Amino acid sequence: MKQMSIAVIIGSVREGNNSLKIGKAVLRYLKEYGVNGFIINPVNFMLPFPGEKVQGSDTTYLQELVKNADGAIFVTPEYNGSISSIMKLIIENLGYPSTLKGKPSAIVGVTAGKFGAVKPMEHLRGILTHTGSYVLPLQVSVSNVYEMIDVQGFLKDDETRERLKTLTNAFIDFSQKFADEKSGLRNFNLGNSVMN
């Protein structure tokens, strides 16, 4: 079986942001399960607004990274009850029709709030589904994030760690089905409805 590769996409550029810390935890779990993971950190990419012409933009590079990955795990912060503008900008830079079409994805929400990143996760699910991505039904919210991470930036809450591991494991399995040519899912005909 082919070695899989999963992109972990971070939706924050804030210095010391928690989304990256959670994304790094997911990356460690991918490695523990023997899967190649890599982080897409928007701090390292020059991403233009839609329609803006920017010399040296990283749009094509970003699209190539995602195209070559077997799936993408989106780690979105909760900003004003939704996803961050930077997360939406990453998705716009993935094109229309999107590089995400036909690609498996999963959602992790990160919030300072105690009620969970329910709204950003639902908003992101709607957007990803619209692109034609297959979104894993399971999602994980890291609530009260400032209390969940220690000074070294590691998750200190056992339950959150276990939930993230479960999601990572389920997503590997899910993505494997799409990577496996024999499963038929890879060539599943999505039609044009997803581009409406």
Ligand SMILES: Cc1cc2nc3c(=O)[nH]c(=O)nc-3n(C[C@H](O)[C@H](O)[C@H](O)COP(=O)(O)O)c2cc1C
């Ligand atoms: C612009 C902005 C808006 C935010 N809006 C909310 C919010 O609506 N609800 C909430 O609980 N936390 C909110 N937060 C706090 C974030 O959820 C918190 O910083 C968390 O760590 C995720 O963001 P980060 O990855 O940038 O650290 C907001 C933070 C910023 C910078």
